Amino acid sequence: APAEQRPQDLAGKHVVVSAGGTREPLDPVRYLGNRSSGRQGYALARTAQARGAHVTLVAANVSLPAPDGVEVVPVETTEQLRDAVRAAAKDADVVVMAAAVADFRPATSATSKIKKSGGDPLVLRLVQNPDILAELAAERLRPGQLVVGFAAETGDDGASVLEHGRAKALRKRADLLVVNAVGAGRGFGTADNDVTILDRDAQVVATASGSKDAVADRVWDVVLAHV
Numbered sequence: 001a002p003a004e005q006r007p008q009d010l011a012g013k014h015v016v017v018s019a020g021g022t023r024e025p026l027d028p029v030r031y032l033g034n035r036s037s038g039r040q041g042y043a044l045a046r047t048a049q050a051r052g053a054h055v056t057l058v059a060a061n062v063s064l065p066a067p068d069g070v071e072v073v074p075v076e077t078t079e080q081l082r083d084a085v086r087a088a089a090k091d092a093d094v095v096v097m098a099a100a101v102a103d104f105r106p107a108t109s110a111t112s113k114i115k116k117s118g119g120d121p122l123v124l125r126l127v128q129n130p131d132i133l134a135e136l137a138a139e140r141l142r143p144g145q146l147v148v149g150f151a152a153e154t155g156d157d158g159a160s161v162l163e164h165g166r167a168k169a170l171r172k173r174a175d176l177l178v179v180n181a182v183g184a185g186r187g188f189g190t191a192d193n194d195v196t197i198l199d200r201d202a203q204v205v206a207t208a209s210g211s212k213d214a215v216a217d218r219v220w221d222v223v224l225a226h227v
């Protein structure tokens, strides 16, 4: 439905959404990155704006048009994403970390282009990035702020999608964790999603499936029940 017909149930709320995937420079022309399109984060931003929220969208390397009425802060690296999200979060009622954050970055970034040297292999040393979501959940940059994470999971021999999601919910201690089953044509880069929303104690509070817009609307419904 057009924006003006949507219930304005997020009016007066400032929400921060991170989207896309961070890139870590190896040298001036190369990076380590991931395949996140940013579409779920953009759907969250668009639907929140349509429901009356003031939206700050921290966008890491997303090539989608900025949603109408949404303040977009473009970033590249995890450090930039962290700084931008934390700055916006000081004044936010809700922070949703939908971005795919690089878990590791090169320990050093070369100031000039890395050259081949004979047939030698190139060994990269990677260091772990800070966990922005876990920090936000532990610190609460604004009192009463709701912190929401996303987790794309596949099942494996050791555990199901839900079991991986539950373990992550307990590790991160975000208020809500949106667990998305990926692989076999679901999740990454596809139109449809299949999500389970867990609370900080890893209890299932909602499920949703369908388009990224449908999932986004369901996430905001659950957020509204928790703020």
Ligand code: CTP
Pocket (backbone or CB within 6 Å): 097, 098, 099, 100, 101, 102, 103, 129, 130, 131, 132, 133, 134, 148, 149, 150, 151, 152, 168
């Ligand atoms: N996240 C974050 N900072 C990181 C890594 C992840 O804020 N350094 C956030 C993501 O934006 C997402 C949530 O944490 O909201 C889950 O990301 P995910 O990659 O599934 O979790 P990890 O803890 O990195 O676990 P894994 O080893 O499965 O990748």
Ligand code: CA
Pocket (backbone or CB within 6 Å): 101, 102, 103
């Ligand atoms: Ca990760």
